Amino acid sequence: MADSILDTTSGPVELRRSPLAATAAGVAEAGAGGGGVRLAERPFTTMVGLRVVPGSTAADAIGAVLGAPLPAGVGEVTGEGDHRTLWLGPDEWLVVSDGSREELLSRLRAAAEGPGVAIVDVSANRTVLELEGPAARSVLDKGCPADLHPRAFGAGRAITTTLARVPVLLWQTGEQTYRLLPRSSYAEYVAAWLLDAAQEFLEPVG
Amino acid sequence: MLQIECPWCGPHDETEYHYGGQAHVAYPEDPEALSDEEWAEYLFYRDNPKGPFAERWVHSTGCRRWFNVVRDTVTYEVLAVYTGARPEVASAGGDR
Numbered sequence A: 001m002a003d004s005i006l007d008t009t010s011g012p013v014e015l016r017r018s019p020l021a022a023t024a025a026g027v028a029e030a031g032a033g034g035g036g037v038r039l040a041e042r043p044f045t046t047m048v049g050l051r052v053v054p055g056s057t058a059a060d061a062i063g064a065v066l067g068a069p070l071p072a073g074v075g076e077v078t079g080e081g082d083h084r085t086l087w088l089g090p091d092e093w094l095v096v097s098d099g100s101r102e103e104l105l106s107r108l109r110a111a112a113e114g115p116g117v118a119i120v121d122v123s124a125n126r127t128v129l130e131l132e133g134p135a136a137r138s139v140l141d142k143g144c145p146a147d148l149h150p151r152a153f154g155a156g157r158a159i160t161t162t163l164a165r166v167p168v169l170l171w172q173t174g175e176q177t178y179r180l181l182p183r184s185s186y187a188e189y190v191a192a193w194l195l196d197a198a199q200e201f202l203e204p205v206g
Numbered sequence B: 001m002l003q004i005e006c007p008w009c010g011p012h013d014e015t016e017y018h019y020g021g022q023a024h025v026a027y028p029e030d031p032e033a034l035s036d037e038e039w040a041e042y043l044f045y046r047d048n049p050k051g052p053f054a055e056r057w058v059h060s061t062g063c064r065r066w067f068n069v070v071r072d073t074v075t076y077e078v079l080a081v082y083t084g085a086r087p088e089v090a091s092a093g094g095d096r
Ligand SMILES: [Zn+2]
Pocket: B006, B007, B008, B009, B010, B059, B062, B063, B064, B065
């Protein structure tokens, strides 16, 4: 398997360009702030789209590769180690992984294939923005219609919703940490909106 | 703004959904047999009741699934959300 993992320092991988490349400086500046909120990009994250009949043998086999059964309902996230699986719909999921794209794809495809099973590399479809800090929820509340209060949402939950009127996948990974996964074509808009909405929280409270 | 309860995701704002027109408009059994007028009727003509109306909605920014809603066109109250067979409350929606 090691042979198929791309060298990440040269060749096509080096030519990858994040959809946020033009906004990177502003995002980096916000990431350095010592205030109520920090913003960072986690570019080139491995993402795999899954379509399979829930409860089927194929679904079980996929769950075994991912280290946990596929999430059964809205908001749920399962998985361990490098892989997390987010519920997108009753027969649709997104795997977000810190591991190798090629290895994950080949292991999933070896575990399940055939009619009714779709395992698709969608890593370039979205980028990942991480918003963190005591004011993170206040920033999101300015433009997200979903109820993010702890009574309705919390760490380890993910939903598809809108932020500033554009579709995003919103995933809370910690008490004060959210990952936003906009489609690549919306990424710059979302980053610019977040920087603007976070402005009042960026400076340390003096 | 309406709040609509997606059968899979629960209640969400109307802005997360798109509207799909009247529900239970069946595709013609034998389209070739229809006159132009009947075909136009199927394509373009819809009921416009005052009161409960069965209509299609899709949770486009959420789970992307289609389902049916019975909405009162006067009060905007959502009377039922369902997939498959039409509930009792939708009977006023009118078939085509
Ligand atoms: Zn839904």
